[in-house]
Amino acid sequence: MPSFDVKLDPNLESVGNAVDTSMKEIGTRFDFKGTSAAVEFKKKEKEVIVFADSDFQIDQVREVLFGKLTKQKVDIRFMDVGKVEKIGGDKVKQVITVKAGIESDLAKKITKLIKDSKMKVNASIQGDEVRVQGNKRDDLQAAMALLRKEVDDVPLSFDNFRD
Incomplete structure (x- = not known):
């Protein structure tokens, strides 16, 4: 996945x-x-x-x-x-x-943003990072674009992209 x-x-x-x-x-x-x-x-x-x-x-x-x-x-x-x-x-x-590692408040905000967007992806908090999973690569890229647009108070990075 x-x-x-x-x-x-x-x-x-x-x-x-x-x-x-x-x-x-x-x-x-x-x-x-x-x-x-x-x-x-x-x-x-x-x-x-x-x-x-x-x-x-x-x-x-x-x-x-x-x-x-x-x-x-x-x-x-x-x-x-x-x-x-x-x-x-x-x-x-x-x-x-x-600041290093996503705080729990920000992680909750990110997961809520993704769930409220009605995209076909799942977000889960794993320690000090958030993992986003989806069936299609396009859905994941749309989730990245949403997070870049909506979360502008911290510089998020997107790593470990797996196909």
């Missing part, structure tokens, strides 16, 4: 490269000289932590990071920006979580 998997799968190596190039730019820019502006990537936790001296400066550091992510072809919609926290003195930090 033909099927495909719907995933939310960022390229963590590209995220790491973007963080490294952001740190290089922060180190050379005049407006960041003598400040605690920094970006740190924790690959296991899938978190990017941005440090700065003020709210204004943390916005600038985040803009540098997002620019580098875009150059590395990492979709910004993978980034879940947290709130700015004070960490002592005048220093602030912000945790940006890298």
Whole structure:
């Protein structure tokens, strides 16, 4: 039976490269000289932590990071920006979580979308991905087109297409 998997799968190596190039730019820019502006990537936790001296400066550091992510072809919609926290003195930090794997709410939304469309395909949640099965390849491609059109808040990828 033909099927495909719907995933939310960022390229963590590209995220790491973007963080490294952001740190290089922060180190050379005049407006960041003598400040605690920094970006740190924790690959296991899938978190990017941005440090700065003020709210204004943390916005600038985040803009540098997002620019580098875009150059590395990492979709910004993978980034879940947290709130700015004070960490002592005048220093602030912000945790940006890298979304990986489809959350249960989004998985339920995807399956509901497919069932409400009355297409001849079945969607089932399997861990952090959604498997879509159908009898015809055209039905699966129509389901892909529907998901691309309707779910635009996260960058979905379609993998493991089997005929």
